[in-house]
Amino acid sequence: MRLRPSGLKSYLGKMRGSTHGSPPRVRLPEVLWSWAGAFLGITAVGWLNQRFFADADLTLTIGSIGASAVLVFGAVRSPLAQPRNLIGGHVLSALVGVTCWQWLGGDPWLTQSVAVATAIALMHLTRTLHPPGGATALIAVIGSDQVHAMGYLFVLIPATLGPLVLLAVALLVNNIPAARRYPEFWL
Template identity: 45%
Template sequence: MGSGSGVGSEVGAGVDAASGITAPRRLRTYAARMSGGGSTGVRAAPREIGWSVLGTLLGLTLTAVPTHLTHMPPSAQMFVIGSFGSSAVLLFAAPSAPFSQPRCLVGGHVLSALTGVTTVLLLPDEAVYTGAVAAAVALAIMQLTRTVHPPAGATALIAVVEPHVRQLGYGFVLAPVLVGVLILLLVALVVNNLSADPRRHYPRTWW
């Protein structure tokens, strides 16, 4: 009886018997992880901003061309260019980042597009969870294949939520996704390497 009473009082006090840490302390430790404390980085120099703006303007302008050639409706063009816009931020503002490298750029978008289209074929497109499944599975595949490219999560989602894109089926993977990504890659190679700053030279690695 005495032993049982002791255990009961220990649990009642909010103590983890295995670690000896009280529940309030656990909550404080958990909350402390959200405190941040790191630096947000330095402001980019005007020259760097200029290269980033130039690359984004050229890349997205040229990327829009295939969508017009394939006669995609304006709504589909808007969503597709939206995911490429996020890629442009990485390619021209952070060309040295691991997520910006060609393997991640091309592989991430293509695998995510394939995942999105396949999800639409396997699950009801009107279900509230279908888009979430597409994005989550695409992320898992990117992590397994070392092709994580954050904007590609939007590509998987686009394949599910946009009716005009759904009608393209697996053609969506080829155009506009693969064609557009290759255009962005080409522009990134040209523009980033025009700079004399070695920190902008692209890519750091192909594979």
């Protein structure tokens, strides 16, 4: 590992930040399209969940889908929001989360941290970094008994199906306004 040799002063200096302020606020039409996309995306996931999965002891709506909606509808151009990352990030992280729960389940804090950290590392290595994936890995560990009982089915439902529904809505909605396009890349 290579640390900068310049010492404590520059280490603390880094905490001041390097740029003046955050990126500019987007214009109002962008805000409205982000709202509309997220509304329709979460509607689709929530409706399907209620219609098909509520009685089957399965769930399609997990917290990390809300985080994905931020990226997919709020930062459409971001590499983090592209299909490869959206699907890959959730699937890999769910696999890591379930595996951690099944192998290390006895020690909750350790299982949680190993799951999230390993999910991030794997997403990096596979170029599928998607921040909500960390939430998916964590949910697989701290989730309800219902989630734990699903085992590796959790990887399929909700961790693959939920993002797929969001992807479908994103493709339909994000390509309506002239100023938006989605995706930037598929794989």
